[in-house]
Amino acid sequence: MPDLATDERLIRELIERWAAAVHRGDLAAVLADHDEDIVMFDVPPPYRGVRGIDAYRDTWPPFFAWQAGGASFAIEELDVTVGADVAFAHALLRCGTPADHAADPDNRLRLTVGLRKRDGRWVITHEHHSFPHTEPAAADRATGEREVRQVHERWFAGTAARDLDGMMAAVADDVVSYEHEAPLVYHGIDAVRAACRRGLDAVDTDASVRWDVPDLTVVVGDDLAVAWGLNHVQVRLPDGPAIDSWSRGTRIFARRDGRWLMIHQHLSVPDRPGGAP
DSSP: OOOHHHHHHHHHHHHHHHHHHHHTHHHHHHHTTTEEEEEESSSSTTTEEEHHHHHHHHHHHHOOOOOOTTTTEEEEEEEEEEEESSSEEEEEEEOOOOOHHHHHHTEEEEEEEEEEHHHHHHHEEEEEEEOOOOOOHHHHHHHHHHHHHHHHHHHHHHHHHTOOHHHHEEEEEEEEEEOSSSOOEEEEEHHHHHHHHHHHTTTTTTSEEEOOOTTOEEOOSSSSEEEEEEEEEEETTTTTTEEEEEEEEEEEEEEEEEEEEEEEEEEEOOOOOGGOO
């Protein structure tokens, strides 16, 4: 009579050993307890699956190289069902980089394992790995739009306060900006910071500065967003009228480690042929 409780424990320990071996990049331990005829349906192609232990072995070094960058691979839920000589298990695993988890905290790798008892020991004959295929939900897009608009609000407040550090907080280190003035391209946050500093310094310290984008439009995808509108800048001296200026602005944002950062900016004023007003 099979001891199903003991078999369940042995299978659970086998799968937990396998997952721990994957996480530490131990190829020999990953291959242990696998059938020579293993068939794996993996996240990437081929669509017919990986067939045989040699092909299975070849899939792991690229994964280990990616995982070495700080990714996790850990079982969070594991259920095992055992028969006399056939068993299966299904599990959810936390698999991804810190940026992946920040962008989608609830996403998990789904795992199904088929096992067979051969010569008195359990071996894995089938693995199926997948992530759910999802489109960004309307709620996620609404959250992203709100966050990008909040970045603009912080920029508006930072401009009024002449807070250059605050203005730079949502600018990526590798930003590329097309500013109003030469040079043709501003590469990197230091160059953009210097341009903003010159703009603030050009305004008398006794004057108030107000910047907003009244017609701001924001469109959000998974990890990219685009915003555009007319930049309205008002400079007001204590004893004088406000000086208004308008320009066009397009800004591109990337979500990195859970934060929206501007990676590109394009500013311009219309070119009036012949100096026409």
